Amino acid sequence: MKTAYEILDVSEQASDNEIKQAYLQKVKQYPPDHHHNLFQQIHGAYQTIKDQKSRLNYELFDYPEADFNILLDQALVSSEALTLSADSFDKLLRASIDDSIFQFSTTHKINNT
Template sequence: MISPYRILGVSEQAADADIKQAYLQGVKDNPPDRDSARFRQIQDAYAAIKDEDCRLRHSLFHVPRVEFDALLAQAFNQQGAGGPMAVDDFLKLLSTVAIEKSLAKVTKTPT
């Protein structure tokens, strides 16, 4: 996953106003009718870091996406996996899954 800071072209120390300016420039340069995927990427990046609370939440809870199929193949030593997975790596995999499930429960909105 690409960092929201990189998507917007700002540093991690950027002020709210600088982030908003980069966002506005990004949506101006990438309107949804021209490139809807890029427009959505810019919107999501801005939502993730638009203010201090969002940036803190992002820095504390952002977990990079994990290629679970590759990790499981490696864990079970399937062909092309590159050997068995070390115990520490497998424990990291399990903790990543637990974190993602916990975050999914916390971020669910009531319907």
Template sequence: MIDPYRVLGVEPAANDEVIRAAYLAAIRDSPPERDRQRFESVRTAYEAIRDHRRRVAHSLFDCSPPNVEDLLSAVSSDFEPRPPNERRLLRVLGAK
């Protein structure tokens, strides 16, 4: 599930004008001749949330699973994998 708000760089509470301005700026930054994949990503994101009705539908009905790229982009740069502590490991295994 690609987060269209993240792709366009707007807040979920943004209005139509802010979303359209962010879309136009993103299209200017990555025209289809230069970066086709980014262009399609921006276009798809804008189509998903371009007006209030589509934003509501997206928030209610978008239940597609995230792909690896979505997960990696959602993880912050300061993420550091580490082994789980004993308490969490026991909880996951079902021990009391």
């Protein structure tokens, strides 16, 4: 099965703008009128990796082979990493991950130790 990056023909280090441009190019190439199933796949891939929050969720939960360090570096650079305190970093991660999933995993770890 192809990854979202492969479907859009972009690298894992692609910027939001590069991903959007690749999506628009694919939509022109495969319009929904004539390629409904392929368009659905392309649109789904775009929704999955269209921004940093979406990519972080994808990298953490749907794409275990991903290099999380690259994504984290990009997130830190875009959020003024030099002034990021531990509390701010925790808030950044919580905002990037669905809070219910974060709470479940935290509770699950506490109950299993």
